Amino acid sequence: MPKVDITVEVCGMAGDGTIAAGGMINEAMSSGGYYVLGFDSYPAEIRGFGRCVTHSRIGSEEISALQEKTHILISLNDEQSRSRAPYLDNGAMVFFDSRPSAYITEDQSLVATLRPDSRLFGIPFSDLATKAAGSARGRNLTALGGFAAVCGIDPELFRHVITTKFESKGQKVLDINIKSFDAGYDYAHQRFSERFDRLFDGLEPDQGPKRVMLSGNYAIGKGAIDAGLQLYFGYPITPATPIMEYLAKALPSRGGRVVQMEDEIASIGAVLGASYTGARSMTATSGPGFALMTELITHGVMAEIPAVILDAQRGGPSTGLPTKTEQSDLHAAVFGGPGDSARIVIAPTNVSECYSFTVKSFQLAEKFQTPVIVLTDFFLDNRVENVPPLHSSESETRNVNVFPNDAQQGYYKRYSDTPDGISPRALPGMKGFNHVATGLEHSEKGAPDYSPENHQKMSEKRHRKIQSALSDLFEPEEFYGSSHHDVGVISWGSTFGSVLEATRQARQMGHNVAALKITSIYPYHKDTIRAFMLKCNNILIPELNFEGQLANLIGHLNTGDVHRLNLVTGSPIPPGAILSEIVKFVDGGSK
């Protein structure tokens, strides 16, 4: 059976219902049994301005990245969709409104920019929606109807999604939307003799559990709740806000609370305060907010207070590119803040890991009594994947606080210098374990102590503790590994998906290439990474930042130079760009 691997884009102006339409494609195709990876790009401004584009890669096999070429474009606004023309594959199908409300000029026309081999499906979206439902507002659904008819997709998949989305708004609203969809479906079915009824054939029966469609942000929120989150403190910022929105709805019913603070400094302060009492708490922010938090994060390091901080990276520096993706907070996450303030930094690479890493971050924070930073990025936060149902075991969520034993009552050393650096932590109210938690350098008992010997010893203890976390952190994972490789590609975060696809393509071309996924950013597994590097003639580290921040961190482990691919386009690195770099090294070059 042929493999299905099709990318569908919906493009329109903000307010056209573009994102909603793309979301419904994802949901419908997911419920049809396909693997789906969806991602939306939209302007930073509020409704009514700028271009919105949804990307849906739909496949019969698991998907790890977006494709560079689009096979089907659904245009809700021709002028905006013109920008997508260069990304269309040969023979791409293009759905567009064939009866716009006003005459357009060539420089506003989408079809004027298309290659001759494009397959055009002009459908009067607005007219049909207005005729069917009394309003053109449902024209995005009319477009989906046309798409479903031409591509041979069961309309019931869409009707079910529409029903799920609108039934809570009343029968009238639901009817309008169903009618709008049906108008497009019926029109296209009758109008176009050229249909592609087998386009999405190629699905093997899936014996596994029914997959659910989740965004990275949703998975983070669910992971936090499943981990026993009690208190969330935050301040809205793109792209982390959906986490707070989700938790605001879901957490109170589970006995937790969400508090919107006055800013990010207050948020991290509140998290540290709550965690100090033993409550599982977290905050989520993005680069600018993270910068504000850094001083208090180092307070958590010094006072050895657990905290979970999610940094959803976006284009920077400063306000930067609020709705574009980037991986440029790695330095800040690992090194940001005053002093030698080692902390744990982990970075998931897909939606499932957004869930499992969030769950894990609470145990790491508790056990190692330190801030744990979960580094995601705009692409990872906002993309949707249909994944197996997410759940965690009792062992993954249980309390792992290291409390002092009764024998320590009376002469309790809160910061005792232990072999692994982990000092048993007493919570406020535990009788007989009085202590001071302070940002000042302190002795084992917590009393301020600025002596050179003490600062040396306590610095060593804190760093030893962080290094001891390595055994609890995920080892780097090698893909397509063997004893020797011409090229080894190392990556982290959402870029790993592109690396995996590029590596697979390179191997299909006959090249000896392997990939290494690093999810433990700090501390990191030096020996494993070095061993991988030793097997490879060339090391390539693609990153969505300009400075090559992971390469800066681990490059010293290689005996030769590491090659960098640093893109800051605001978009995920295309697998093809990585593949091109790989191919450059295959026929020559050695370390």
Place this chain on the structure above:
Amino acid sequence: MSTERFVIIGNGPAANEAATTLRQRAPQSGITVFGKETTRSYKPHLLPDVVAGRLDAEKIFASPEDYYNERDIQLRLGQKVVQVDFNKYQVILEHREVVSFDGLIIATGGKPRIPEPLEVFEDVMMTLKTTEDARLWIDRLARVDSVLMIGGDLTSLSLTRALINIGKKVFFIIDAESFWPLPFNERLHQEIHARLREKGVDVSSSRKIKRLTQLSDCSIQVETDCADFEVGIVGAFFGLVPDVRFLARSGLDIDRGILVDENLQTRFRNVFAAGDCAQVYNPVIRDYWVSIGYDNARTLGRIAALNMLGGMIAAQASPESIFSLNGVQVNTSWWMEF
């Protein structure tokens, strides 16, 4: 006019020859070709062989895929012009896009003609003018054994030969007006009749279609004034009519086709027509003549382009490979092959 914007409506041989000529002679100009079909220019007389499976569909294209791109000719396929405003020099597309031009060549060719008495059965009958038609024929022929051909134009004869070659039973009702707008003369009528019979075709020249009834996907009930019978497909082949209906209210002079002078110019400055859609004035006979056929269309397309750029070339009424039918010139290459 070297930097002007030229628009060509149509994507057949006349249109593409015109575009090529314009590019050669006016390298700085902008050239846009609008074709309402979704495929690039092809040789329609090869469609019967495609239907019969004797020729790969990819082999009928008139030029390579990159032809237009390499010549910086903007080819806009599947985009239908529905109106031309000769006051503003703008074409208007079906999807409400307005495109301005300095010079226009109309080369829309022809579309299958269905005689008025048979129009009511239009949905039941098939034609063969486009690649999409060919696809439908291939699809249907896979499920039927017999075909009734009505008419008798050049395409029908070529297709009949192809159908016989693939083992289909062919019935043929010859219609005297198949070469519309020209009637068969008696000699030609008899010659076609005889040749069809030689090929094993069940021919009748006197039957009138009374009713066609679609019984199923692969069966049509045919009722004539003489007999009733069932066939799998009914094909209608009554020649072509100029595809110019969209210009009816444009102000152009239109009889059956667009009336142009011997230089192929319409009544509007810098607006020309070429190929099957044009009726060309012949100052010798003081009347208009029509041209059909692939090579003739190319010739007219080239002349239109040269005249657009300032030439004064008169179209010749008697190019090569022409068959004389009642004193009017018709390309007979298909017929000769048959």
